[in-house]
Every structure is written in C-alpha cells, then in structure tokens.
Amino acid sequence: MAMPVNVPHVGENLEAAMKSQIVPDQEFLLQGSVLDTSLGVVIDRLRGLCDNADILPETFHDHEVVFVLKDFSAMSTPGPASQGVMLRVRRAMDYPDLPYQLRYVGYPELGNYPALLRNCLDIPVSNNVCEFLTELGAKLDHEFIAKGFIMKKGRIKVTVFKMYKMGIGMAKDNLEQMTMSHMVELSVLTTKTDMSVAEDLRALADQLKPLVQLERIDYRRLGP
Amino acid sequence: MADIRLEVPGENAVLEVLYDGTELYQQPPSMSENLTQLARKIDFATDGEEVTTEEKKEEEEEEEKQPFQQPHWPLEEVRNKVRQALTEVSVLHDLLMIVKQKPHQYMVLDPVQAEAPEPKGIHTVPLPEEEPAIGGLHPPHRRPNRPVQDFHIELLRLRQNWRLKKVGNTIIGDLSYRSAGSMFRQTGIFEVSKADDVTGPSSLVGASGAASPLSPMANRAPQSSLRVNVPTELTGSAYIFVCIKKDEEDICSAQLTSSDFVAGETPWQQKLEKAQNVLFCKELFNQLAREAVKLTPSIPHLVVGNQITATIFPGIHLLVGLCHSDSKNSGPKGGTLQGSAAGGGGPAVAGGGTGGTTVGSTTTGGGLMGPSKYKHEHDLEHSLHQLLHRVYHNSFQHPLPHPVYASMGMSKRRRAAGLEGMDRNQLLNMMREQTLLEQIIRQVQHNFLRLRTMYVIDQLAAEFKDPLIVSHWNAFNSPTQSCVKINIVTQGYDSALRTKLVIHIFERTLKCICRDGKIMTMSFEPQELRNLILCQISQHNMAALQGLAKYTGWTVLSSEQNIGTGTIEPLGNASTVMLASPSGNKVIGVHSGPHQRVSVFVSSSPRPDFYPSTVVSEQRWEHLGSVWQEVRHDRMEGRNFLNKMELLMAALTA
Numbered sequence: 001m002a003m004p005v006n007v008p009h010v011g012e013n014l015e016a017a018m019k020s021q022i023v024p025d026q027e028f029l030l031q032g033s034v035l036d037t038s039l040g041v042v043i044d045r046l047r048g049l050c051d052n053a054d055i056l057p058e059t060f061h062d063h064e065v066v067f068v069l070k071d072f073s074a075m076s077t078p079g080p081a082s083q084g085v086m087l088r089v090r091r092a093m094d095y096p097d098l099p100y101q102l103r104y105v106g107y108p109e110l111g112n113y114p115a116l117l118r119n120c121l122d123i124p125v126s127n128n129v130c131e132f133l134t135e136l137g138a139k140l141d142h143e144f145i146a147k148g149f150i151m152k153k154g155r156i157k158v159t160v161f162k163m164y165k166m167g168i169g170m171a172k173d174n175l176e177q178m179t180m181s182h183m184v185e186l187s188v189l190t191t192k193t194d195m196s197v198a199e200d201l202r203a204l205a206d207q208l209k210p211l212v213q214l215e216r217i218d219y220r221r222l223g224p
Numbered sequence: 225m226a227d228i229r230l231e232v233p234g235e236n237a238v239l240e241v242l243y244d245g246t247e248l249y250q251q252p253p254s255m256s257e258n259l260t261q262l263a264r265k266i267d268f269a270t271d272g273e274e275v276t277t278e279e280k281k282e283e284e285e286e287e288e289k290q291p292f293q294q295p296h297w298p299l300e301e302v303r304n305k306v307r308q309a310l311t312e313v314s315v316l317h318d319l320l321m322i323v324k325q326k327p328h329q330y331m332v333l334d335p336v337q338a339e340a341p342e343p344k345g346i347h348t349v350p351l352p353e354e355e356p357a358i359g360g361l362h363p364p365h366r367r368p369n370r371p372v373q374d375f376h377i378e379l380l381r382l383r384q385n386w387r388l389k390k391v392g393n394t395i396i397g398d399l400s401y402r403s404a405g406s407m408f409r410q411t412g413i414f415e416v417s418k419a420d421d422v423t424g425p426s427s428l429v430g431a432s433g434a435a436s437p438l439s440p441m442a443n444r445a446p447q448s449s450l451r452v453n454v455p456t457e458l459t460g461s462a463y464i465f466v467c468i469k470k471d472e473e474d475i476c477s478a479q480l481t482s483s484d485f486v487a488g489e490t491p492w493q494q495k496l497e498k499a500q501n502v503l504f505c506k507e508l509f510n511q512l513a514r515e516a517v518k519l520t521p522s523i524p525h526l527v528v529g530n531q532i533t534a535t536i537f538p539g540i541h542l543l544v545g546l547c548h549s550d551s552k553n554s555g556p557k558g559g560t561l562q563g564s565a566a567g568g569g570g571p572a573v574a575g576g577g578t579g580g581t582t583v584g585s586t587t588t589g590g591g592l593m594g595p596s597k598y599k600h601e602h603d604l605e606h607s608l609h610q611l612l613h614r615v616y617h618n619s620f621q622h623p624l625p626h627p628v629y630a631s632m633g634m635s636k637r638r639r640a641a642g643l644e645g646m647d648r649n650q651l652l653n654m655m656r657e658q659t660l661l662e663q664i665i666r667q668v669q670h671n672f673l674r675l676r677t678m679y680v681i682d683q684l685a686a687e688f689k690d691p692l693i694v695s696h697w698n699a700f701n702s703p704t705q706s707c708v709k710i711n712i713v714t715q716g717y718d719s720a721l722r723t724k725l726v727i728h729i730f731e732r733t734l735k736c737i738c739r740d741g742k743i744m745t746m747s748f749e750p751q752e753l754r755n756l757i758l759c760q761i762s763q764h765n766m767a768a769l770q771g772l773a774k775y776t777g778w779t780v781l782s783s784e785q786n787i788g789t790g791t792i793e794p795l796g797n798a799s800t801v802m803l804a805s806p807s808g809n810k811v812i813g814v815h816s817g818p819h820q821r822v823s824v825f826v827s828s829s830p831r832p833d834f835y836p837s838t839v840v841s842e843q844r845w846e847h848l849g850s851v852w853q854e855v856r857h858d859r860m861e862g863r864n865f866l867n868k869m870e871l872l873m874a875a876l877t878a
Contacts, residue, residue: 024631051620062627092626098636099643101629122629124639150624152632159628189631 024189027105027120028113028198030205032184032214034160039182042160042211043149049207050151050158057149060159061094063166064146065130067138087138089129093145099124108218113195114202116216120189145175148182156201159185184212228302375418378450378492382416386496397452399500401507405616408507412500415453452492458499462548464508466604466664468672469541502548508612508660509546515661525661534665537732537748542668544608607667607703611660669731670704673748677729680750681710684757690714690864691723691764693757704731710757712764717866720771723764727753758818759796765816766799768866776873778803781811793817803873808847810876812869822865825852826876 017023034042047053070084088103106119134140148161162182164175186205190197205214236249253261379395382388387398400412509530516525516532526533530546622633630639637654646654658666678697685693691714698707705728712723728735734746736756746752763785770780781804786797798817804810809829816822827850834843855872862868 058624060624060626060628062629064627088629090627090629095626098626098630099640101627103629122631124630124642126643146628150628152622152624155632157625157628157632161628 021192024191025119025121026190026192027118028115028188028190028201029118029216030115030186030201030214031217032205032208032212033179033181034184034212035181036162038211039160042182042184042208045208045211046149046151046158046160049204050153052151057151059094060092060146060148060150060161062090062146063093063143064088064090065143066141067130067133068141069133069136069138072137072139086141087133089125089133091127100127100129101125102129108216113216114198115186115205116218117198122189144178147175153204154200155190155197156186156188156204158204159183159187161185184208184214186214228306374449378448379416382450382452382492385493388416397496399454399458399496400503401500401616405619406507407619408503408510410457410503410506412458412503413455414496414499417451417453419449419451448491450492452495454495454499458502460502460549461498462502462505462546464505464605464608465543465545465547466601466608466668467543468536468601468668469543470539504609504612505546505548508608509544511612511615512544512608512661512664515659519659519661532661534661536665536669536672540672542665544664601668601671604664604668604671608660608664611663615660666731667703669748670706670729673731673734674706674729676748676750677708677727677734677753680753681708681757684754688761691761691768693761705729710760712760714764714768714864714866716863717768717772720775720866721764721768723760723767725760755795755818762796762799762816762818765822765865766801766814769801769803769814769869772866772870773803773873776870776877777806778812778873779806779808787815790815791820794819805873805877807877808844811849812872812876813852814869822857824855824857824869824872826855826872827852828876 043057047057050057065088067087067089068084069087086105088105089100090103091100092098102123102125104119104121109117109119111117143166145164145166146161147164148159151158151160160182163178165178186201188197188201208214236252238247239250240248242248379388382397387403388395389398390396395416397414397416398412399414400406400408400410402408509532512532513527516527516534519525521534523535525535530548532544534542534544536542623636625632625634625639635654638651641651641654678695681693681695685695691712694711694713696709696711698709701707707729708727710725710727712725714720724739726737728737732748734748734753736744736746736753738744738760744756746756766783766785770783773780781802783799783801785799787800788797790798796818798815798820800816801814803812803814805812811827813825813827814822815825829847829850834840834846836842840846857865857868857872860868860871862871
C-alpha cells in the first residue's frame with residue numbers, strides 16, 4: 001500500500017521564493033576609480049566610514065575567468081541576443097579551500113535609480129566548474145586578477161582593487177598591472193521589493209565625494 | 225575708491241649691446257606677462273613690514289632676475305599701504321560678520337606661532353551647525369566675556385566619546401549599543417543642552433549628581449556648563465546580580481550592595497556612563513528573560529518580576545536578577561527593602577546593607593539571609609556581561625566573503641554547504657547557537673561543581689592526616705572546564721609511594737584518571753568523589769606498605785585488592801596484605817577498607833628458637849601458623865601508619 005507522502009520538490013520551494021520575491025538577485029552598483037597615489041587617503045576614509053574601523057581592512061586576491069555562452073555558429077546579428085551570456089567564475093587565490101563563485105550579471109535596468117541596478121546571481125560552485133562550462137560549450141573570453149581591499153558597511157560591500165593582466169608564466173607576485181589606478185566599487189545585493197538600500201549606497205558614495213566620483217556606469221555606452 | 229593707474233616705462237630695457245653698437249631691446253612684455261609681474265609684486269597675504277626672510281629672498285632673486293626694474297619701485301609704498309588697509313578691512317569685516325550672526329556662531333582664536341599678526345589667526349567655525357570635524361580643533365580656545373565659555377569645549381569633549389547629532393535646535397545623543405551590534409529596542413537617547421537656560425526641563429547635572437547618595441564623585445564636581453538629560457528609565461544605577469542558592473525558601477530574595485564603579489571625569493560623563501550601564505543591564509536581563517521563557521528544560525525556569533531562577537542541580541538554584549536603583553528616590557523599586565529582611569534576621573544583614581540603597585527583587589518575608597550565605601558571584605556576573613559583548617561582537621564580525629562575489633553575512637561553512645551537499649539536519653545544527661542563558665547555566669554548573677569538588681577535597685584533606693592529601697589546582701581553566709591533580713602521600717615515606725590522580729571537572733560530571741590508567745566518570749554528587757578518594761587512600765596504604773616491605777626485607781606473602789571475606793564494605797572492597805619477616809617466623813596481616821580503619825594482625829611461630837632434630841631438619845617446618853593477635857596500632861608509637869608498621873617490623877625482626 002502506497003503511503004501518501006507529500007514531499008515538496010526543491011524546485012517548488014525555489015519557485016515559491018522567486019515568486020514572493022525574497023531572493024536577493026538584484027544588485028545596486030556604483031563604481032569609480034582612484035589613482036594609486038591617492039589610494040591611501042581613500043582607504044583611510046573608507047576605514048572611517050565602514051564597519052570594524054578598529055581592524056585593518058581585509059585584503060583579497062581573486063582570479064576571475066569570464067566565459068561566454070552563446071551559439072557560436074549562428075550569424076552575428078546586432079543586438080544583445082547575439083552577445084550571449086557571460087558567466088564569471090571567480091576563485092580566491094589566498095583562500096584556496098573556499099568554494100569558487102559563479103556569477104551571472106544581467107544588463108542594467110532602465111529607469112531612474114540612484115545606482116546602477118542589475119540582475120545578479122551568485123552561486124558557490126566546486127572547483128571543476130571551468131571544465132563543466134567548457135563542456136557546456138562556453139568559450140573562455142578573458143581572465144584577470146583582482147587584488148585589493150574589501151570592507152563592509154552594513155549590507156554594503158565595498159571593494160577597492162586593482163586589475164592585473166593574466167598571462168602564461170606569470171608568477172603570483174609578479175603581475176602586470178593594467179592601469180595606474182584602483183577601482184572603487186560599492187555594491188549591495190537586494191530583492192526586487194526592497195529598494196531602500198540604494199539610498200544608503202548613494203549616501204556612502206557622497207561621503208567619498210571629493211576623493212572618488214562614484215557613478216552609475218552604463219557599459220552599453222562604453223566600448224566599440 | 226581711488227583710481228590708481230599704473231604705467232609702463234616708455235622704452236624697453238636694453239638687453240645687450242652688440243659690438244657694432246646696436247642695442248638689443250628687451251621685448252616689451254605682453255599684457256598678461258605684465259599683469260603677472262605686477263601681481264607677483266603684490267602680496268596681500270603678507271604684511272609689508274614683516275615679510276619673512278624667505279619671501280625677501282625671493283623678492284631679491286626676482287630683482288636679480290629682472291635687472292631692468294628699479295630696486296625701489298615707486299609705487300611700493302602705496303602698495304604696502306593699500307595692502308595693509310585691505311587686510312584690516314577684511315579683519316573688520318570678518319569680525320562684523322561674526323557679531324551679526326546668530327549666537328550659535330562663535331569665533332575661535334587659534335594661537336599661531338611666534339610673531340604672526342592677529343588677522344591670520346582668526347577662523348570662524350560654525351561648530352554646531354552640521355557636526356563639523358571637531359577633531360581638527362584643539363584647545364586652548366579663548367572666548368572672553370561670555371558666561372558659557374566652556375560649553376563648546378565640553379561639547380567637543382562629549383562629541384569625542386558619544387554619538388551626537390543635531391535635530392532642530394536640540395542636540396541629541398545616543399548611548400545605545402546599536403552601533404556596536406545590539407538589537408535592543410529601547411532607545412538610549414539623551415539630550416544635550418546648555419546649563420544657563422534655566423527654563424530647561426532638566427536640572428543641572430552637578431546638582432542632580434550631588435543628590436544621589438550613590439555618587440560621592442559628583443559632590444566635588446564643578447558646575448558644568450553642559451547638561452545632559454537622560455530619560456528617566458535610565459537614571460540611577462543598575463547591575464545584574466547572579467547568585468547560587470541552596471535552599472528553597474529564600475529563592476526570591478536578594479539584596480543590593482552599592483556598586484558605583486563608574487568613575488568619569490566630568491559629571492555628565494559619569495551620568496552618561498551610568499545610563500549606558502543601565503541600558504546594558506536592561507538589555508542583558510531582557511535577553512535572558514526571553515531565553516528563559518523560550519527554553520524548555522525538565523525543570524522550567526522561573527521568571528518573576530526582575531528575577532530569573534533556574535535549577536542547575538537538584539536543590540541548587542541559580543538566581544539572575546536586575547537591580548536598578550533610581551537615584552532620585554532611594555526607595556526600592558519592585559522589591560523588598562533590606563530592612564524588612566533585617567526584621568526577621570537581626571544583625572546578620574547589617575554587613576550587606578552598607579550601600580543602603582535598594583533591593584531590587586521581588587519578595588518577601590521569611591526569606592532572609594546573612595551576608596555569608598548570600599554571595600554575589602562576581603565572576604559569573606562578569607562573564608554574563610562578556611557573553612553579551614560577544615553577541616555584539618559576533619553580530620558585526622561576519623567573515624568577509626572570499627572570493628568577493630560570495631554573498632555577505634554567511635559563515636564559511638554555510639557557503640560551502642551547497643557544495644558539500646549538506647542535508648537539512650546538518651544545516652540546522654550549524655544554525656543552532658547556544659543561548660546566553662544556556663551558556664551561563666553551564667558556567668554556573670561548572671562553577672558550582674568546581675567549588676564543591678574543592679570543598680570535598682579540602683574536607684578530606686582536613687579529615688585525614690595520614691596519608692596526606694595534596695591538591696594542585698590548575699590556574700588556567702576555561703569557564704566550563706577545570707582540572708585538579710591530587711597527590712596522596714604518607715609523610716616521610718613519599719619515596720615509597722605517591723598515589724596520583726587527576727580530576728577533570730566539567731559542567732555536570734567529573735572525570736577521574738587514576739594512577740593505573742583507569743578512567744572513572746562521576747556525577748555531580750559529592751559522595752561519589754568522596755568514596756573515590758577514600759578508596760584511593762585505602763589502596764595507597766596497602767601499596768605503600770608493600771613498598772616499605774621491600775626496603776625492610778620482609779616478603780609479601782599475599783596481597784589481595786578485593787577481598788571477599790570479612791564485614792561487607794558499604795562501598796568498594798577491603799584489601800589485605802600478608803607480610804612475612806626475613807626469617808619467616810613472624811607474619812603481619814593488614815586489612816584495610818575504604819570505610820573501615822586499618823587493622824593489623826600479627827602471628828608468630830610457636831617456638832622462637834630452633835634446634836634441628838632428626839624429624840625436623842629445617843627451621844621452616846617449625847613455621848606453623850598460630851593464633852592471630854590484633855595489634856592496637858593506634859596506641860603504638862609513630863607518626864603515621866607506615867611509621868608504625870616500620871617500627872612493628874623492626875620489633876618483630878629483632
């Protein structure tokens with residue numbers, strides 16, 4: 001005799017969570033840059049603004065590999081559809097035991113938001129994700145190394161980092177830097193329904209005003 | 225305004241005369257070059273008479289560079305005068321601006337080094353306008369002819385230690401721990417105002433501080449020009465008390481001793497620190513009370529008024545209470561006064577009542593206790609405070625994500641949970657945290673058990689002088705685990721034998737590791753430990769006797785740890801040892817049990833001398849057992865049991 005067992009499927013739970021919009025899949029982002037010479041000032045200012053001012057800001061050293069997943073055989077037509085999906089895999093080089101992170105970043109939302117708003121999904125993945133993506137048909141687009149500082153203020157994640165080129169035979173301590181400046185990023189993950197945090201982000205950015213101009217940068221206007 | 229015209233000399237300066245006599249003229253400067261040259265000459269920032277040497281040098285250099293200009297420029301004097309006038313006018317203008325502004329604008333004269341003229345030192349600082357960076361200003365400030373000369377300086381000091389902001393016309397401060405990670409709902413808002421407006425709702429800090437019997441510090445505090453106004457529910461002083469009680473009847477009584485540990489420099493500092501302490505204690509108690517209601521142990525916790533009672537061991541209770549005394553009325557708040565207890569108890573309470581402030585507890589009549597019986601557990605109070613501070617700390621100290629794409633506010637294990645395929649139970653276990661109350665109960669249990677173990681061992685050590693019990697407590701221990709090493713030795717014979725055992729004390733159990741490697745786990749009942757040590761003493765005596773026999777040449781005929789005959793021990797087994805003298809004609813039998821005194825018997829061969837005959841060729845055939853005679857060894861000479869046995873052996877061998 002079969003017992004009436006009602007076990008909800010995992011997918012159902014996820015779907016319900018998506019429907020009620022409690023999944024934090026939206027990211028507010030503000031970006032700016034600062035010259036290396038003024039980095040110390042910015043770090044000092046950020047230390048004063050962020051939580052845990054008593055301890056030194058934590059450093060990070062991440063390696064990011066970007067894959068493009070699209071139908072490469074199709075004719076290239078203008079428009080976002082032909083650009084495919086970018087999947088970013090990031091690993092912490094200074095914490096090799098921690099899981100890799102796979103990130104999907106959507107296109108910026110149109111509208112008058114105080115910060116750049118885009119869809120953003122992060123999942124911890126195992127370290128064979130690159131092979132998996134290659135098997136799926138994704139192609140390696142580019143890779144780089146980001147080194148810098150990470151701080152937080154409440155829910156806001158503050159990163160100040162520099163990007164380095166990734167090449168063959170490049171030692172860990174001998175990296176070729178791309179620019180003479182550091183990126184400053186303020187980001188916060190939120191749900192579709194909770195937009196109040198963007199104001200906090202803006203307020204924090206205003207505090208950095210004379211040092212760093214943090215703006216919502218629309219990538220579609222950049223590039224070729 | 226005077227119209228001053230400046231004219232360039234008509235002809236250009238000669239730059240060089242060539243050999244043929246032609247003169248090369250300097251090209252006339254363009255309009256902008258001309259202007260820059262002139263502008264360089266005029267320096268409004270420096271005073272004409274007191275140009276620093278560097279500037280003089282620069283000017284000289286300039287003059288050297290430009291030889292076509294006369295060293296004494298005809299308009300220089302005019303320029304100087306104009307400049308001076310301008311400076312003075314701007315100073316006057318600044319001053320007028322300040323005077324015209326509302327009173328919350330004030331002027332600070334910062335001393336500038338050496339011979340600097342007064343206009344340079346003036347900065348106007350609109351201080352309370354939008355919380356400027358006060359850290360940049362430094363005393364001394366001078367502000368004569370104003371009665372509230374210290375207000376801004378004190379405000380500055382206040383600002384260095386407390387969070388302030390300006391709302392409308394009032395300055396509001398926050399003394400809650402919210403910025404440090406607290407989630408307590410009660411706000412800790414205080415108001416800062418000047419002391420000179422008498423119409424304000426609150427009284428002067430100095431005066432109110434002096435009214436409090438708790439704070440002798442406030443008596444000598446000078447009149448402060450700054451006044452802080454804390455909400456009434458945060459006035460007075462408060463603390464959390466923790467005590468352990470044995471008896472049922474006085475479960476709900478407590479007393480308060482004055483604990484005025486705040487030592488601020490200024491009256492408002494003192495007042496704010498006290499208020500913050502009150503807030504902290506309230507939050508701590510609130511948290512504990514919530515947990516006490518939520519937890520469901522076998523014996524439920526009792527939350528009555530501002531007391532929490534938890535049963536930690538049968539008959540042993542932990543009492544956590546919040547004592548809050550209002551500084552304005554020194555009467556009790558929600559509890560009995562010390563005096564009511566004194567009515568029943570007589571002089572016993574006098575010692576505790578010195579503070580004389582209040583009692584912060586809820587009842588009642590019969591339950592009175594002397595100060596000896598009633599004791600604050602200061603270390604436990606401290607660890608309670610520490611626990612809440614740790615909660616604060618943890619709420620801010622989430623590990624930062626690595627790689628940075630990872631989401632924030634998750635532990636490392638939780639991030640890896642998806643990868644490792646953790647199931648629901650594992651996730652739930654990971655989420656589970658011990659509540660403050662559980663943690664403090666564990667600490668209290670350990671604390672109590674440690675004290676009781678200490679007491680049992682000390683009692684036994686006092687009771688038994690033979691053998692001696694020596695205990696070494698480990699100075700470094702955790703709040704829930706400590707360790708004691710016990711040595712049992714006989715005085716003067718410690719080389720013969722040393723019985724060692726180690727007892728680990730946990731929350732509800734004791735773990736004893738004996739000399740032979742046996743590990744015994746005991747419950748919190750003191751009798752079990754007592755029995756164990758008694759057994760160890762008995763075994764020590766027997767083992768030491770055998771060790772002594774080796775030195776004296778006696779032979780161990782038999783040794784039995786657990787003898788089955790004789791009177792039954794209430795716990796454990798008696799043991800016996802039989803020793804034979806070197807010549808073999810004397811035998812000593814010793815019987816010892818954990819709960820019986822040691823008894824010694826002697827038996828000797830019927831004939832002390834031996835003459836070989838044809839029938840009995842060797843002496844050993846003469847060693848027939850005879851009647852056992854008990855030795856009354858308590859009447860014997862000797863310091864202790866082993867000493868007596870040694871003397872006995874010596875006497876029997878002779």
